[in-house]
Amino acid sequence: MVKAIHTNNAPQAIGPYSQAIDAGDLVFVSGQIPLNPETMEVVEGDIAKQTEQVMNNLQAVLTEAGLSFANVVKFTIYITNMDDFATINEAYAKFLKEPYPARATVEVSKLPKGVGVEMDVIAKK
Numbered sequence: 001m002v003k004a005i006h007t008n009n010a011p012q013a014i015g016p017y018s019q020a021i022d023a024g025d026l027v028f029v030s031g032q033i034p035l036n037p038e039t040m041e042v043v044e045g046d047i048a049k050q051t052e053q054v055m056n057n058l059q060a061v062l063t064e065a066g067l068s069f070a071n072v073v074k075f076t077i078y079i080t081n082m083d084d085f086a087t088i089n090e091a092y093a094k095f096l097k098e099p100y101p102a103r104a105t106v107e108v109s110k111l112p113k114g115v116g117v118e119m120d121v122i123a124k125k
């Protein structure tokens with residue numbers, strides 16, 4: 001039995017998906033892009049600001065599931081410009097403590113709403 005997680009503290013889904021799915025021992029959080037949850041607009045600012053918003057959005061969904069970044073076992077990061085890798089790492093690391101989750105970072109040609117970064121996570125209860 002799976003359960004959808006929903007919070008108004010993170011952006012509403014922009015397509016037919018749940019913000020997260022509780023699948024028992026694991027919680028799968030959908031890709032977050034840098035939308036302000038109140039306005040549903042892309043945040044203004046550079047890729048560091050976008051990364052910070054993505055992390056805040058992920059944190060809000062995890063909190064709704066009763067979890068935190070300490071529960072995250074896997075991140076996937078999608079970026080539209082691999083030249084942003086170092087900047088994204090720096091902004092990302094501010095939210096995490098060692099041992100860091102497993103991770104993959106891939107460059108893609110486009111992301112929804114024209115943003116530069118999207119991330120999804122898998123968390124273990």
Ligand SMILES: CC(=[NH2+])C(=O)[O-]
Pocket residue numbers: 014015017030031032033112
């Ligand atoms: C933003 C997102 N998670 C999607 O699938 O479009």
